[in-house]
Amino acid sequence: MAEFQWPWEYTFPPFFTLQPHEETRRQQLKVWTDLFLKYLKHVNRFTIGINDQNLPLFCNESINRRLSPELILLILEQLQQSGHAAPLDKRRQEWQVYSYTLEEYGNMVYDWIQETGQTNSICTLYELVSGENSTQTEFHNMDEAVLLNALRLLEEKGKCELIEMDGSHGVKFF
Amino acid sequence: MNRFVYEEARLKENESFVSRDRNVKIYDGDQKTEFEDGEVVLTTHRLFWGRPGEIARAAITLCLPLSFVISLSEETTASNFFGRKTRIILHLHPPSINKPPGPMDTSRATHIKLSGKNGLSVEFHTALRETLNARVWAIALTSETIVKGAESKLSVGDKLSRIQKRTGIGGIERHLEAKAKETDENIALAFQDLSVLMAMAKDMVGLSKNISSKIREQRGEISEDETVRFKSYLLSLGIDDPVTRDNFTSNTAYFNSLAQQICEMLLDPIEEHGGMMSLADVYCRVNRARGLELLSPEDLLHACERLSGPIKLRRFPSGAMVLQLESHDDELISIDTLEKVRSAESLAVEELAKQLNISLLLAKERLLVAERLGKVCRDESVEGLRFYPNRLLACDNDYI
Known part of the structure; x- marks a missing residue:
């Protein structure tokens, strides 16, 4: 796996302090949210905890700067607003983060199913994310819990139906 | 009146100050005397009367030992047109035969009266009555007789404690x-010093005014460069005619002219300081220039709020207040600050203050202004607050 390309801001100390100047702050948060999504996609991670101090995303050892938990929370909330993150617990310590919104994922899966002619057939979630057929897709290797959420959204629209079997899930697309 | 003796107005041992009053005249019996408009001082043992200032100088004054007083009464008369005043009547024992010389040794009256323009003050009256009741002079006598016995080396404190022991609750009260009297005395003494100082100060101010006007008259004749410069410094240091509240009937007029004077005197210094001066500095400068007519911080603030024209008061969002030149421009200042930050890569508040030779407060405000305009951005870490050129904003990235 190639080395992650950090943006130049990552080595700029003020980047780790929330800026009071409104425009600067907006720009700062935008870079941060992009960085979060890119980094997590790069390492293929879908959940992060605010207290995960050793995550390189949260601290840059070379300039000895780290994000404060408050700022991390702010960034995650920003991501939540754009539909790229959701808290997993009430204390908002653990978060699910995804580089595409649930709706985008849902549509992606649905389009792929239609393209490959798998409508009206049943497949397991494992097949969807780890199957040989889906290696070229964006949702290959994605977190099953996130996929489940995306599919629930599709289910609400009447495009598929989730079936639970022995603790694992299957899905039937219409 | 023939019970009075001439004596130096000094406290003896064990004697302490009780009260005083001004503008007091003495009646010999019902007759007016030449002793008018004087100052009376009541001690635990004696009553002094002197012309104003005499007692403070411990000069020879009239003195009446309180042991002569039999009783106290008062009479009330109409004063001027309205109001009433109270005279104090002191009934006296006959004078002793070998009494030292005093004023009016031939008087036959058995009482004297103390009176003033508006009567004697209530405080003095009460103090006199209480002192007479306390009969401290008598105690001193008894204690002396005790001392004459075996324990002649007892200290004053021991004597007192003996007396207190003996007199029970009365002793405690006494x-x-x-103690209260002592406090009173201390306060009175303190204020006395202060008034002397003020009196002296007025002379000093007059003197310095005199000198400065003389210097001004002779200015043309002095040729030596340094003397001229030195004297012009002297002149610039003080305001010849400080605006004081006394000269004005309304606050508005007072503050307005005060504002004008502040503006006149600070215009040059503020320009020298780069267009901005913190209110604390202003306060020091103004009061130093005013010499003795000191301004309260509140008055200064009110005056500054009224400043209009080349200098105005500015309140930063942080609450800090400065006087700054009207021409002083945030945009220019922030660009200037940005230059400083950029050439140093990053700056802490104290570093900028050192570089520009301004106070920390002003340096911080400069950086915050630049931050508000998006020129610099902050970095808060364990190392403290530092400011960097704002590379986060795209517009700024073009020329970094």
Whole structure:
């Protein structure tokens, strides 16, 4: 796996302090949210905890700067607003983060199913994310819990139906 | 009146100050005397009367030992047109035969009266009555007789404690009273010093005014460069005619002219300081220039709020207040600050203050202004607050 390309801001100390100047702050948060999504996609991670101090995303050892938990929370909330993150617990310590919104994922899966002619057939979630057929897709290797959420959204629209079997899930697309 | 003796106005041992009053005249019996408009001082043992200032100088004054007083009464007369005043009547024992010389040794009256323009103050009256009741002079006598016995080396404190022991609750009360009197005396003494100082100060101010006007008259004749410069410094240091509240009937007029004077005197210094001066500095400068007519911080603030024209008061969002030149421009300042930050890569508040030779407060405000305009951005870490050129904003990235 190639080395992650950090943006130049990552080595700029003020980047780790929330800026009071409104425009600067907006720009700062935008870079941060992009960085979060890119980094997590790069390492293929879908959940992060605010207290995960050793995550390189949260601290840059070379300039000895780290994000404060408050700022991390702010960034995650920003991501939540754009539909790229959701808290997993009430204390908002653990978060699910995804580089595409649930709706985008849902549509992606649905389009792929239609393209490959798998409508009206049943497949397991494992097949969807780890199957040989889906290696070229964006949702290959994605977190099953996130996929489940995306599919629930599709289910609400009447495009598929989730079936639970022995603790694992299957899905039937219409 | 023939019970009075001439004596130096000094406290003896064990004697302490009780009260004083001004503008007091003495009646010999019902007759007016030449002793008018004087100052009376009541001690635990004696009553002094002197012309104003005499007692403070410990000069020879009239003195009446309180042991001569039999009783106290008062009479009330109409004063001027309205109001009433109270005279104090002191009934006296006959004078002793070998009494030292005093004023009016031939008087036959058995009482004297103390009176003033508006009567004597209530405080003095009460103090006199209480002192007479306390009969401290008598105690001193008894204690002396005790001392004459075996324990002649007892200290004053021991004597007092003996007396207190013997007199029970009365002793405690007396002790408290003595303490209160002592406090009173201290306060009175303190204020006395202050008034002397003020009186002296007025002379000093007059003197310095005199000198400065003389210097001004002779200015043309002095040829030596340094003397001229030195003297012009002297002149610039003080305001010849400070605006004081006394000269004005309304606050508005007072503050307005005060504002004008502040503006006149600070215009040059503020320009020298780069267009901005913190209010604390202003306060020091103004009061130093005013010499003795000191301004309260509140008055200064009110005056500054009224400043209009080349200098105005500015309140930063942080609450800090400065006087700054009207021409002083945030945009220019922030660009200037940005230059400083950029050439140093990053700056802490104290570093900028050192570089520009301004106070920390002003340096911080400069950086915050630049931050508000998006020129610099902050970095808060364990190392403290530092400011960097704002590379986060795209517009700024073009020329970094």
